[in-house]
Amino acid sequence: MNASVYGGAERLTxxxxxxxxxxxxTVTVRFLPNMxxxxxxxxxxxxxxxxxVLGRSRRRVLLFDAGHPxxxxxxxxxxxxxRDGMDPAEFLKVSREQLRRYADxxxxxxxxxxxxxxxxxxxxxxxxxxxxxxxxxxxxxxISDTLPDIEAIERFYGRTVHHCPYCxxxxxxxxxxxxxxxxxxxxxxxxxxxxxxxxxxxxxDGPSELDDIGSKKLACLGVRVIETPIARLEGDEDQLSGVRxxxxxxxxxxxxxxxxxxxxxxxxxxxxxxxxxxxEAIECGENAATCIPGLFAAGNVSRGLQLVIIAAAExxxxxxxxxxxxxxxxxxxxxxxxxxxxxxxxxxx
Numbered sequence: 001m002n003a004s005v006y007g008g009a010e011r012l013t014x015x016x017x018x019x020x021x022x023x024x025x026t027v028t029v030r031f032l033p034n035m036x037x038x039x040x041x042x043x044x045x046x047x048x049x050x051x052x053v054l055g056r057s058r059r060r061v062l063l064f065d066a067g068h069p070x071x072x073x074x075x076x077x078x079x080x081x082x083r084d085g086m087d088p089a090e091f092l093k094v095s096r097e098q099l100r101r102y103a104d105x106x107x108x109x110x111x112x113x114x115x116x117x118x119x120x121x122x123x124x125x126x127x128x129x130x131x132x133x134x135x136x137x138x139x140x141x142x143i144s145d146t147l148p149d150i151e152a153i154e155r156f157y158g159r160t161v162h163h164c165p166y167c168x169x170x171x172x173x174x175x176x177x178x179x180x181x182x183x184x185x186x187x188x189x190x191x192x193x194x195x196x197x198x199x200x201x202x203x204x205d206g207p208s209e210l211d212d213i214g215s216k217k218l219a220c221l222g223v224r225v226i227e228t229p230i231a232r233l234e235g236d237e238d239q240l241s242g243v244r245x246x247x248x249x250x251x252x253x254x255x256x257x258x259x260x261x262x263x264x265x266x267x268x269x270x271x272x273x274x275x276x277x278x279x280e281a282i283e284c285g286e287n288a289a290t291c292i293p294g295l296f297a298a299g300n301v302s303r304g305l306q307l308v309i310i311a312a313a314e315x316x317x318x319x320x321x322x323x324x325x326x327x328x329x330x331x332x333x334x335x336x337x338x339x340x341x342x343x344x345x346x347x348x349x
Contacts, residue, residue, distance in 0.1 A: 035135060036060045038322055039124055041112045041268060042140030044069055045308050046299025048095040049315030050138055050322070055102030057323045062132055064124070066111040068265075070142045070300065071308070073158025078167050080309040091308070115268045121294060122272075135329075136294045136322050139268060139282065140315060143300040145260040148180055148205070151232035159238035160255045166307065169196035172255040177201075178243055179223075180258035183209035189259045190223050198222060201251060203243055205230045226251065264301065287321030288314060296322055 038054055040047045043065025054061045071077060071088045078084050083091060099105050111127045115137065122137040145163060147153050153161055162168040177197045179190045182204040190202045201224045202208075208215070208227050218225060228245040233256065235241040242252040263280050270276070274290050274297070275283040282302040284290055290297050298318040299311035 035120070036062050036132065037134060037326055038062075038136050038138060039064070039122065039132060039134035040138045040140055041115070041124065042138075042142060042299065042301070043067070043092070043096075043107065044140060044142050044299060045091075045095070045312040046142075046301075046315035046318070047138070047140035048092070048099065049312040050140065050298060050319040051099055051105050051107075051315075052095075052102070053316050053319035054323060055099065055105040057319070058104060059323060059326065061105045062134065063105065063107045064112050064126070065107060065109055066141075066265075067109055070145065071158070074167075075159060077308050078170070079307050080312075083308075088308075112266070112268065115272055117272065117292065117294075136296070136325065137272075138288075138318055138322065139272075139274075139290075139295070139297045139301055140299045140311075140318075141265045141268065141301050142311075143262045143280070143306070144265045145262055147260065148258055150180075150205070150230055153233055156233055156235060156238055156240045156256070160235065160240035161233070162255065162257050163260045164306070165193055165196055165257055168255075169193065169257075173197060175199065175254045176252065178203050178251065178253040178256040180205065180256055182206070184214070185259055186210075187214045187218065189257070190218060191221065193257055194221060194223070200224075201226060201253070203230060203251070203256075269297070269301070288318035289321060294325070 037059040038061050040051055040063040047063055051061050051063050074088055076085045077088050112124045113127045114125045116123055121135040123133045125131050173196050176199040179193055179200055179202045181189050204227050206229055208225055228247055231244045231246045234244050242250050244250050269282050272292055277283055282297040284297055284302045288296045288298045296318045298314040300306045
């Protein structure tokens with residue numbers, strides 16, 4: 001790997017670099033010419049995009065990839081200009097290959113078990129016990145979906161059972177579709193799917209939890225509601241043929257859409273002291289900055305709108321912000337700015 005942009009011996013510097021959400025970060029950083037600039041946790045579109053921009057900015061980057069992409073069950077990704085319909089695995093392969101030319105970027109396969117703030121930046125510990133330190137840290141670990149508790153759903157998931165109509169709705173346009181959900185969220189999801197098909201049935205798998213207004217709205221829109229508990233999904237290989245209910249009745253459908261429960265893929269955000277919103281996403285200010293100085297988050301881990309192209313764009317945005325922060329720290333160190341001791345964020349137990 002190349003040396004840092006600014007040469008010189010080890011020194012300590014303090015400077016203001018970013019604001020979250022309105023208060024400035026004042027961060028003290030140990031300036032080490034041979035230290036890794038950025039550790040990226042997550043090898044999806046956000047992490048890989050950030051690694052590309054940082055590599056082109058001559059930053060020393062170490063990216064950890066656990067190897068469990070969220071869209072692995074899907075046969076194609078959509079909505080990405082120039083990559084529409086591309087196999088997600090092929091997208092990752094091409095992206096990694098394009099990073100090989102950048103000697104300052106290293107990709108390691110493996111899971112990061114813990115992370116913490118330390119005097120000279122951040123330290124991560126792998127599941128096998130190995131450690132690495134960097135001046136700044138980017139979390140791009142994505143989000144984890146919880147599938148509905150329906151027999152055989154895994155068999156069809158990513159093929160004819162989906163959670164994102166923007167990703168997969170067009171492929172099932174004007175076809176008979178089932179919508180899984182209940183209450184306000186089920187109502188809203190069913191109304192949203194009317195853009196792609198008018199042949200919808202909302203399956204609530206028990207009481208619908210709809211009020212009179214919601215029930216009348218769906219009736220006026222031609223959406224039938226079935227409250228009978230679901231026994232299983234049926235079909236041929238990964239092609240859904242319909243929904244079998246516990247009373248024995250069968251509803252012929254060619255695809256099913258559901259809105260999943262989501263959570264962080266790991267405990268890194270809470271270990272580091274990040275703020276999470278009601279949707280379990282990391283709270284970020286401008287430029288992907290978290291409330292922890294030097295810590296950034298990008299992609300599905302921090303956003304509600306979850307598309308591959310947006311995750312890649314947010315990785316780029318985070319990389320710009322990280323490089324700018326490092327430039328300011330390095331310039332302050334090169335100029336020999338005075339040191340002002342600052343309190344560190346409390347470490348997680």
